[in-house]
Amino acid sequence: MALARHTPSSARRTARAVVMLGVATSLAGCVGYAPGTGSLEVTNGPCSGRSFTVSEDGAQLALDGECGDVVIDADDVTINLDAATSLVIDGSDVTVLANRRVETLTVNGEGNKVNGSEMGTVNVDGTRGTVIATVIETLTVSGDDNTVNWDSGAQGGSDTGNGNTLIYNGG
Numbered sequence: 001m002a003l004a005r006h007t008p009s010s011a012r013r014t015a016r017a018v019v020m021l022g023v024a025t026s027l028a029g030c031v032g033y034a035p036g037t038g039s040l041e042v043t044n045g046p047c048s049g050r051s052f053t054v055s056e057d058g059a060q061l062a063l064d065g066e067c068g069d070v071v072i073d074a075d076d077v078t079i080n081l082d083a084a085t086s087l088v089i090d091g092s093d094v095t096v097l098a099n100r101r102v103e104t105l106t107v108n109g110e111g112n113k114v115n116g117s118e119m120g121t122v123n124v125d126g127t128r129g130t131v132i133a134t135v136i137e138t139l140t141v142s143g144d145d146n147t148v149n150w151d152s153g154a155q156g157g158s159d160t161g162n163g164n165t166l167i168y169n170g171g
Contacts, residue, residue, distance in 0.1 A: 045062075046063075046065050047063040047064060048065055049065075050067060050068055051068030051069040051070070051085075052068075052070060053070075054077055056074055057074045058074075058077070059074060060078045061080070062081075063080070065083070066084070066085075067085070068085050068086075069085050069086045069088075070084045070086065070088070072088070072090065072094050075093055076091075080097045080099070081097070081098055081099070082099045082100050083098070084098070085103050087102050087106070088108070089106065089112050089114070089126075090108050091112070092110040093111045094113070096116070098115070098117060099116075101118040101120070102119050102120070105119050105120075105121070105131070106123045106125065107124045107131060107146075108126045110129075112129045113130045114132070115133075117133065117135070118135040119135060119136045119150075119153075120137050121140075122139050122140070122148070123140045124139075124142070124143050124148060126146065127144050127145055128144075128145045129143065130146070130149075131146075132150070133148075133149075134152065135150065135151065135152050135153040136148070136153045136154055137153045138157075139156075139158070140157060141157060141161050141164050144161045144162045145162070145163040146161065146165070148164070148165070148166050148167070151169045
């Protein structure tokens with residue numbers, strides 16, 4: 001585990017901008033819906049506390065308001081959401097922009113990217129994932145070759161994986 005502590009730099013701002021640009025580009029053509037499993041259809045618009053699973057590869061969603069438990073069990077998914085009770089990413093090459101608080105984030109799969117504001121508990125079990133957040137309160141990394149970058153909250157995390165980079169900016 002490499003744990004670095006430094007002030008936000010142009011590299012961090014650039015990384016954040018690249019993730020946001022990818023989300024914005026992916027959502028630019030977002031029309032219609034992506035079907036979800038369970039008793040409701042996942043559509044763009046208000047989340048209204050709903051819990052759901054995204055199971056369609058390539059789904060693109062923009063969700064307003066607080067979501068319940070969100071599971072992404074598909075690949076190449078792009079989601080922009082305000083907040084969620086929990087977010088579990090089981091697919092690969094998923095991009096999530098979380099604008100407000102996510103109580104519990106679990107990142108499995110490969111090549112997933114999460115750019116968020118405030119995170120309660122973060123578990124990174126996948127491979128080659130990236131999590132960028134303003135606040136992470138608790139961090140556990142057990143996957144390999146992941147990068148986690150945050151500004152405040154936990155001053156370190158548990159890392160039992162290989163080749164992970166944890167960057168705490170000390171806010």
